[in-house]
Amino acid sequence: MMRTKQQTKSRFCTHRRCCVLVLLVLVCLEASGCSLGVMAGKLFFGDPLLTCEFTKRTNVDLSEEQKKVLVICSTPESIRSDYPSLNYDLLEQITYDLKRQGIEVQDTGEVATWLDDNGGVWNDVDELAENFKVDYIIHVDIDEFDYREPNSPNLLRGKTFGTVAAYEVHEVDGIRRALSVFESDYTSEYPSHMPVSIEQESAKVFRKKYLDRIADQIGRFFYNYHSSEDIY
Known part of the structure; x- marks a missing residue:
């Protein structure tokens, strides 16, 4: 069953909000000096x-x-x-x-x-x-x-x-x-x-x-x- 334009737009917005939320969490943790920020960064971006x-x-x-x-x-x-x-x-x-x-x-x-x-x-x-x-x-x-x-x-x-x-x-x-x-x-x-x-x-x-x-x-x-x- 094909998705409607409205459904596609809704899924895109949800995905974008999730990405923004993850980035905000990482920034907050990093700013606080918390090691969780490092752990989260490795989880999403690997161990550089x-x-x-x-x-x-x-x-x-x-x-x-x-x-x-x-x-x-x-x-x-x-x-x-x-x-x-x-x-x-x-x-x-x-x-x-x-x-x-x-x-x-x-x-x-x-x-x-x-x-x-x-x-x-x-x-x-x-x-x-x-x-x-x-x-x-x-x-x-x-x-x-x-x-x-x-x-x-x-x-x-x-x-x-x-x-x-x-x-x-x-x-x-x-x-x-x-x-x-x-x-x-x-x-x-x-x-x-x-x-x-x-x-x-x-x-x-x-x-x-x-x-x-x-x-x-x-x-x-x-x-x-x-x-x-x-x-x-």
Whole structure:
């Protein structure tokens, strides 16, 4: 049985009203900061893939283009005296996260061995470019790090500040050189609302969890991820 023009018009109006209502609900939920707005958005529009900052600035997708990367971390002496293993712990975890996303990364053992052979220090990224056959060098420079609340030995809260940079390696006249292609400040505070008591979680467990969090956040500068994978 064929629909009349009036029935067709009525169905169209009903459909339009439903669409407008859904959009209004989404806007209201988003404006209120409610996570339901995010959930509703995913329900109607899917889980979008977010482009990482490195790809936005360079148009290079490290996982798709099979570029080999070297990760290096550095901290001032004031931090190394309190946390002597911090550089290697971050190096290892960031490398693990990048590999998990399909990015080829220089073996951490080879990087650590080279650093040990050179007294644990390196002068500049060109020196790294000369000694490792990689396409990019990621340098994580941590200026401040702590996971203990100041003047409160029983409270834990992670705070970190530093710079994340990336260099593309080129060969010029037979000499390998590293050219800067990406740089961004990095700041972290966790948890932001209130510290954690050592009665709830030991300092050792909290430190490991916080280092994993830092590595995840830094890794996301260099690989795309879905909005549902946001770190809170």
